Amino acid sequence: MPAPIRLRELIRTIRTARTQAEEREMIQKECAAIRSSFREEDNTYRCRNVAKLLYMHMLGYPAHFGQLECLKLIASQKFTDKRIGYLGAMLLLDERQDVHLLMTNCIKNDLNHSTQYVQGLALCTLGCMGSSEMCRDLAGEVEKLLKTSNSYLRKKAALCAVHVIRKVPELMEMFLPATKNLLSEKNHGVLHTSVVLLTEMCERSPDMLAHFRKNEKLVPQLVRILKNLIMSGYSPEHDVSGISDPFLQVRILRLLRILGKSDDDSSEAMNDILAQVATNTETSKNVGNAILYETVLTIMDIKSESGLRVLAINILGRFLLNNDKNIRYVALTSLLKTVQTDHNAVQRHRSTIVDCLKDLDVSIKRRAMELSFALVNGNNIRGMMKELLYFLDSCDPEFKADCASGVFLAAEKYAPSKRWHIDTIMRVLTTAGSYVRDDSVPNLIQLITNSVEMHAYTVQRLYKALLDDISQQPLVQVASWCIGEYGDLLVSGQCEEEEPIQVTEDEVLDVLEGLLVSNLSTPVTRGYSLTAIMKLSTRFSSVNRIKKVVSIYGSSIDVELQQRAVEYNALFKKYDHMRPALLERMPIMEKSASNGPTEIVQTNGETEPSVVEPKHLPPVTQPVNQANDLLDLLGGNDVVPVIQTTMPTKPASAGGELLDLLGDLSLSAIPPMTAYNKNGLKIDFTFERANPNPNIAVITIHASNSTEADMTDFVFQAAVPKTFQLQLLSPSSNVVPALNQGTVTQVIRVLNPQKQQLRMRIKLTYTLKGSPVQDLAEVNNFPPQSWQ
């Protein structure tokens, strides 16, 4: 058989292949030749063949049939064989093949070889891909080599030990004695690897960490070494751009970080040297910056004194001004991590950070944006917002959503004035309107509702924005809601803040109808505008036009629109007397943090319709449940229907107490009572006190039905004397099942600031076996604890 071709030849031949197919053909031919050569057990050319195989493996072709051959090469006596063999082992074998265990013996022999290079090869292979079993077997040999005087081997042994510890953490103890003198080495390479070994041990085991801190006095030793590095002059071997052995410095700093973390003594011992490194290192090249960066990380992690921390943040600030993008990026990331703890220090670099918003690189812009939002506070809100809005205008779409949300959050927390807040929101909606998140629409609506004095200004600006552009859905939705609510302010030209525009009712309706028919509007938007048009029927005089629009949409293909239109039509026809009340101004909404199904609406003295069925609520996505009105029945008045009386105006503070949604209801020992028991319907009251306000009594009614038939359309109403305030939450259901199979519960909250005796009149309506039943009763037997 002719001698197999040399490696060089093969590589050259393969490179001449012009197509993938040609290459594959050559390789297959060669593989076949190599396979037959292996079968012949030819020692002379094995090395060459395996080398060729490795090259083909690197190109991506399977080469596993060469694994055993690698082992044979390792067992050979020739250095070249061993070298290729180990390389092949590292490339082709890994832990999952059982074959690799066969290597263990070879490696063991080689670790004791007379030539250091062979020993080195063995250490290297073990260190790169040794499995746990191999490590266990060979750990002793590695430990022996750690103590040898040959520095070349000691370096390799140290890192090999690191690998062993990673694979088999229990063996860490074994290497402990060898580490005793590691740091007194002069040889930088050994020093470097020793530090790595010590780092690994300290990271893995807190016991080791404590041991090294106390017994070995590691910190002073490291400090000394670091000092020598900085102070000593020019050392040509390990010098990089004028700094002696930066790699070693970085590793020492990292080890110091681990040693100093949450340990006061160690942190103190290293304060000086850290300050020294921070101030003396040259920053003109990347090398110096690498060391400074590691120093900053260390300072941030240990318990350093505040002066040092300020120094670290200033270094980061300087990084931000550096031309190199890498350094700026690294600085921004670190600042983001520290902005919570060292807020003031970071604030000083605010202007630089804001400048980074204009950087060309995407990652830097993102970091700068996050950091800017973290830095916004009451003092700098105006300036920062200007920059951030400018950024919003010009940034990539991927940022716009996050930026918009960030702007809203910041504006909500720190807005200096309502007008500024509204202006900011307008700006965001008009520039990035289509990227705004869905949940911000209801939040914005609530915000606008709550700024009562700005209604005219807001609706005017929104109207003008709509005239310009109707493609951005969130903007359109908010605008149509506002026009629906405050359209009367719009046409009456009442705006104080800016020049009022002259607009007629028809023009407004034109715009809203335009939204309905436009292709740009989503179904949700169409729903908003239809309801807005409907609301205007009580605010505008051109009711007929509105009636026509609404009736057209009664046959719309969109089911949602159709349902709305049909219901509104019904409003016009059958329930016209209810229409003005239903379409009244929305009251101020309380932003509730809880996500319970019921939310309380604070009434602030305005007339408020209360409707039992939730279907006619305006289409705000927050579910709103109206509180039942209070009727002062104890003045001897007749029973009055549920809707339509003015609520006695209470001072705002008393109203606020009622809305203590988040007050936890702690049980106190108030006994329950039966309030009503007639005709099979029994109503029990149970009591709780609403903390923290002891003036509020929370009563839960439990209605049960002992008759044979269900009671449907069950409605419970209550009224209290003038000095009390009462709030009724929604019932669990309005069917009381028969034969006591279940209860309907409803929560009543009673505010009793004057601590008078609690009395209540209740009215019950339900349908039993097809006929409606109604009853009134007085409840006087409240236990004294409930109102004292």
Add this chain to the structure above:
Amino acid sequence: MNYLFQIRFILIQNRAGKTRLAKWYMQFDDDEKQKLIEEVHAVVTVRDSVSYALSVLFSQFRNFKIIYRRYAGLYFCICVDVTDNNLAYLEGIHNFVEVLNEYFHNVCELDLVFNFYKVYTVVDEMFLAGEIRETSQTKVLKQLLMLQSLE
């Protein structure tokens, strides 16, 4: 394992995506390796003009970072943990390239192709077990010449 402050792999790729050297310090399946190589290639060629360190999430549980530098037509990439010091590893890459340059006398891509096993030797002299081992260029070169004489 909470912290793996080590190098996960070292890659040398050319602009076309051909791997000139792949040294793995962690367990990966063959197809995982292939996927990683492709992902690295996709990422480094996009940001060609800036020598950069960036964060990449390879799969949902592994949070890696690639630090790379382009020298002529080759990308030298080191994959480390997200919390590692970018700048230090950039220096490491540069150190490595300088040694290659010295050893091969103005190294070019073809040198790396025809002498791939020697390149692995250089890597093994400078890195071991996922850590930087020897940083003194003179020492490394001396060792390499000794090894060469044994051949």
